[in-house]
Amino acid sequence: MPGSLREKQRLAERERATIEKAIREALEAAHGVHNQLVADLERQLKEKQAEIDAGQRTLSNAELGIKAGHVYVVSNIGSFGEGVFKIGMTRRFEPLERIDELGGASVPFPFDVHMMIGCQNAPALENALHKALHHHRVNKVNLRKEYFRTDRVTIERLVERNHGRIEYQVSDDYAEQFFNSQKVTPEMEAEIEKSFEGIPDLEE
Template sequence: MDALYLLLIIFGVGALCAWFITYKILKKRYDEKNAKLEAVFYNRINEEVTEKEEAIDAAIKEKNETIGKYKNRDIYREAEHGKLLDELHKSIAFHQNRSKAIFNKAVDFAFDFEKIFKDQHQNAQEEIQRVLDDTYRFKRKTLLNSITLRNFEKKLEDIRKETSIYQSLIAKYDYFELKDNADWDVVEKEFRDKVSALQQLQDEREAQNEVKRQMREERQRAEELEKEQLETELKEQELEARRKAIDEALLAADEEHRLELEETRRKLEQEIEEVHKRYERAKSLAQMTKQGHVYIISNIGSFGENVFKIGMTRRLEPFDRVSELSGASVPFEFDVHAMISCDDAPALEAKLHKMLSGERINKVNLRKEFFKADIGKIIECVEKNHGKVDYIVNPAALQYYRSLEMSEELISINEPSMA
């Protein structure tokens, strides 16, 4: 209250000072104008007296006329003085009313200042909070929607940067109590859910591709077996026709050529028997839907030592599958440690994968058939479920070791030149 009374006294003193200064300015203007008029009057009187000194009568007459003239000017001057005085009173009244209005407004503002300041502060705080939250949510949503399995690590780093920027902006405004609504746990969960969904879609596509690949292998295997059956059948028919021709020739042959024809007939019968076995084998393979090969391969140049891929193929030429895996996606060819032929290849593959599940590298996507283990342990698992097999512990890996040798040769050539 003391400060308020002091403020009121200051405003009152200011208003009185304004009124007194205005009055002094107007009074000074009036006195200056009156002094000028009087100076003009006396100058003209003196000039007329000097010029008309010898003609007293005419001067007196002219003086009387001049006095009469200036009597009218006195009347005009009094009227003008009254007009200026009225303007002065109006100006004083205007400034008094204006000072009173300013004083009343200052008093009202002094009483309502705290409430007005709090309301405006709260509105500004809510607006800044809303803008920061909306901007952060928009950027977060944009980054989450643009995530793919190739860029998800970079997008996670971008989301962390945006969160850090948002939190720094929240802490920047010291005069506002802003809340950190980043909800990093929620953001991280949304990110992981998005990546998991994308991974699941990719796994489904890979599963479908694997099924299609197996179907292609089965179709190719069936076509190859059918072709082999047809070829062996035609070959067997051709050999039977030749044997009949030899039988007919034996009936008409003499003793000298009979031994030679019988030897030829014996060889034909052996060849017919072999062709018939090939035909029966192709027929039995066509009836066996699970026959195939389980392969154990490695790629030391691409994945390092003791990393093996254990898979299954049902192709008649299983090494075609190894060549297919050694395509442009890896820098070196795969090396074969073992190629195991069995009647139920899927069952053997599943047993090996189960026994080596602790050594599996990718435990999320089970279609990634890579294991980090010793070759001896893998072969031990094979022999427990299939029996003795032939295998290679240390394959050649020609391209990899030759590349190392060439690198060493280049280093040895460059060292003298650098020296």
């Protein structure tokens, strides 16, 4: 969409230049006499300038809409241990849907959200955080892996420096499945196994 808007802007600016040239030629031909042709051309020039200004505002709003989104900070201590955070971004209207996807079948426990930051330029904030934490990357050769070994306070300070103060809220059920799994005793496992009795094995 911004590409087509830019093309319209370039076309409007070329038309404005053509009108300006026609005004100059009309003035020269009239030897400075302000005739009707010049008045008409000046009116067209004002209309074209208004069109260009409106197009620029539309283009700016469109580009802003593309960049708007949420930067999230999540962890998964059951999968990656303490002190490892994933910092990413999403443009989804419901940003938590992205977090649900991350906690799918590829990891044994769901992710916990530490920060969900709505901003007008999410890629810029995400990039600033990634740069500041570059030396803390878990995977130092694949920069598309957005995991960093650091602490939440450090990330908070970086967010405040690049975005401004926001509220941080960790859910009450932080790492609930992981901590509950740690509490399961051998006796409890035996009871769980009993629930499998009577369930037929899958046929090969």
